[in-house]
Amino acid sequence: MAEKSWWKRTFVYQIYPKSFRDTTGSGTGDIPGIISRLDYIKELGAGAVWITPMYPSPMVDNGYDISDYTSIDPAYGTMEDFDRLVSEAGKRGIRIVMDIVYNHSSDRHPWFLESKKDRTNPKADWYIWRDAKTEETGEKTGADLAGGKAVPTNWRGIFGGSVWTWCEERQQDYYHTFAKEQPDLNWENPEVRRALFDAANFWLDKGIGGFRIDAISYIKKPAEFLDGEPDSPDGTVSVHTMTANTPGILDLLQEFKREGFDGHDIFTVGEACGVETEELTDWVGDDGVFSMLFEFTHVLLLFDGPEIWCRPKPWKLTELKRAMFRSQEAVRGEGWLPLYFENHDRARSVNVYFDGLPNPDRTDPGRTCGAAGAGKLTPEERKLAARGLAAVLFTLRGTPYVYQGEELGMQNADWHSPEEFNDISTKWQYQNALEEGYSPEEALRFAAFFSRDNARTPMQWDGSENAGFSCAGAVSAGEGAGAEPWLPVHADHRERNAALEEADPDSVLHFYRKLAALRREREELISGSCRELLPEDEDIFCFERRLEDKCILIAVNFSRKEIRLSERFKDQAAGLSGDQAAGLSGDQAAAPLAEKNRLLPSSRHDVEPGIL
Numbered sequence: 106m107a108e109k110s111w112w113k114r115t116f117v118y119q120i121y122p123k124s125f126r127d128t129t130g131s132g133t134g135d136i137p138g139i140i141s142r143l144d145y146i147k148e149l150g151a152g153a154v155w156i157t158p159m160y161p162s163p164m165v166d167n168g169y170d171i172s173d174y175t176s177i178d179p180a181y182g183t184m185e186d187f188d189r190l191v192s193e194a195g196k197r198g199i200r201i202v203m204d205i206v207y208n209h210s211s212d213r214h215p216w217f218l219e220s221k222k223d224r225t226n227p228k229a230d231w232y233i234w235r236d237a238k239t240e241e242t243g244e245k246t247g248a249d250l251a252g253g254k255a256v257p258t259n260w261r262g263i264f265g266g267s268v269w270t271w272c273e274e275r276q277q278d279y280y281h282t283f284a285k286e287q288p289d290l291n292w293e294n295p296e297v298r299r300a301l302f303d304a305a306n307f308w309l310d311k312g313i314g315g316f317r318i319d320a321i322s323y324i325k326k327p328a329e330f331l332d333g334e335p336d337s338p339d340g341t342v343s344v345h346t347m348t349a350n351t352p353g354i355l356d357l358l359q360e361f362k363r364e365g366f367d368g369h370d371i372f373t374v375g376e377a378c379g380v381e382t383e384e385l386t387d388w389v390g391d392d393g394v395f396s397m398l399f400e401f402t403h404v405l406l407l408f409d410g411p412e413i414w415c416r417p418k419p420w421k422l423t424e425l426k427r428a429m430f431r432s433q434e435a436v437r438g439e440g441w442l443p444l445y446f447e448n449h450d451r452a453r454s455v456n457v458y459f460d461g462l463p464n465p466d467r468t469d470p471g472r473t474c475g476a477a478g479a480g481k482l483t484p485e486e487r488k489l490a491a492r493g494l495a496a497v498l499f500t501l502r503g504t505p506y507v508y509q510g511e512e513l514g515m516q517n518a519d520w521h522s523p524e525e526f527n528d529i530s531t532k533w534q535y536q537n538a539l540e541e542g543y544s545p546e547e548a549l550r551f552a553a554f555f556s557r558d559n560a561r562t563p564m565q566w567d568g569s570e571n572a573g574f575s576c577a578g579a580v581s582a583g584e585g586a587g588a589e590p591w592l593p594v595h596a597d598h599r600e601r602n603a604a605l606e607e608a609d610p611d612s613v614l615h616f617y618r619k620l621a622a623l624r625r626e627r628e629e630l631i632s633g634s635c636r637e638l639l640p641e642d643e644d645i646f647c648f649e650r651r652l653e654d655k656c657i658l659i660a661v662n663f664s665r666k667e668i669r670l671s672e673r674f675k676d677q678a679a680g681l682s683g684d685q686a687a688g689l690s691g692d693q694a695a696a697p698l699a700e701k702n703r704l705l706p707s708s709r710h711d712v713e714p715g716i717l
């Protein structure tokens with residue numbers, strides 16, 4: 106049966122507004138810049154645009170520290186600009202999706218300023234406050250990380266340091282899963298929930314198409330705050346281990362669904378690190394709380410344990426496939442997946458999946474681990490690698506999410522010193538690598554490879570100065586004109602940019618457009634079942650999408666070898682239906698990186714070979 110929901114039939118384009126397009130010459134992207142590129146997004150074929158937070162913010166975490174939930178940060182424009190964005194996007198069949206950050210606010214949010222005043226003010230319980238441990242109570246912990254007092258627990262925040270910060274005014278610690286400037290809201294307080302749901306409704310009234318809901322797996326805290334088993338030499342344990350997906354969270358989220366978004370023709374996608382694949386159907390599907398849920402299994406398999414960048418581990422294609430197909434399997438009967446390789450928190454995917462990770466083994470620092478691991482790819486191979494990932498992204502069952510620049514095959518940047526990083530988590534990860542005993546050069550190697558700043562360098566529109574990110578007209582005129590982009594433009598922007606790719610029918614950009622068109626034309630790519638093939642193959646990512654008598658076989662070669670697909674199927678003919686096996690003639694080789702990627706036809710020859 107054909108899937109009906111509009112958000113299953115389209116794909117989502119993600120914008121990091123700070124880096125997308127700057128129309129004022131301030132060095133920071135803005136809403137008019139997004140409006141000026143809506144035709145580009147329409148041409149790409151996206152029906153929804155998720156924009157990371159644009160609310161007023163001190164920008165400690167680039168907008169994920171919100172100081173007002175129902176306004177627009179002046180750096181990005183005005184509420185009129187936003188309304189115009191929704192309406193201009195609507196004219197092009199594109200819906201705007203807001204990013205809401207409800208686990209925490211900024212420490213400059215008026216709610217927090219009120220809450221921190223004293224223990225009896227009306228908002229005293231809007232955040233999470235605890236007394237520090239003292240010698241007198243005999244409960245002093247080893248992890249003495251906040252304000253010279255012993256913190257209530259030994260939990261380490263996602264950006265390092267204790268989750269507790271001492272507040273002089275209240276003479277108490279407040280709790281923060283992320284940076285100290287991002288205090289966690291107290292979801293147990295019904296007034297807090299009401300205020301957050303009202304804010305969601307404010308944006309819904311503007312006709313937006315949905316919400317991406319940030320860090321939502323952390324909103325429920327355990328009933329008791331107790332020390333955990335340390336996972337680090339400094340005696341701390343990750344807050345993630347102690348609080349992600351705490352039982353009871355779904356009750357809070359059911360209420361959020363009821364009060365926040367039920368009855369609207371929108372989609373919601375939660376970011377829920379810590380939700381296991383087996384639990385997916387509690388979260389999505391008919392009785393679930395969201396339309397889709399970002400899982401982390403396939404991106405975290407690069408690490409040995411939590412996401413600590415100096416602890417990467419070699420990985421295999423079979424592991425990546427297993428992670429992705431386990432999720433496919435989990436929502437087979439009910440539910441829907443967001444498909445992604447990139448977002449604003451991840452390094453660029455071609456580097457991650459094809460370059461090999463920096464090796465944590467100090468005896469052989471030049472060697473990479475994981476992936477092809479066979480040295481640096483040539484520019485042509487990079488292009489093919491980007492196309493290979495795109496083919497997987499657009500043909501698995503679910504809604505593809507394309508992060509700005511991914512459709513151009515943008516790459517990790519070159520970082521030469523730790524001072525160049527802007528990202529708060531990169532700064533901590535660098536320090537942490539030093540503390541784990543790595544040299545400054547080694548620590549920089551890990552940070553440079555995994556830094557979130559890799560995804561945040563300005564969008565590469567053309568080969569001009571600033572890659573066309575800052576509007577040239579504004580740069581030569583007006584106040585503040587000509588400011589440097591807030592993050593340096595990638596050195597490769599003259600060879601890799603939207604204008605060049607527009608002119609090259611063989612480019613990554615054109616490949617994305619073709620895939621989007623193919624997904625629109627072939628119902629089996631939206632509504633068909635999805636079955637993995639060649640699960641044990643370390644070179645080929647292979648599966649079929651089937652709807653009634655239509656079937657598409659997708660095979661992407663992740664290796665540098667030339668491979669005959671028919672050979673790989675020979676040994677595993679059982680995995681393939683008889684007519685498919687018969688249909689795999691010798692000339693249907695899975696193109697190695699050195700050749701063009703293409704979707705291979707099924708035995709029914711219902712897709713022309715080389716269609717892409």
Ligand code: GLC
Nearest residue numbers: 166169206283319320449450
């Ligand atoms: C999410 C966001 C990330 C942010 C964090 C804290 O993981 O994607 O960018 O730093 O939440 O809000």
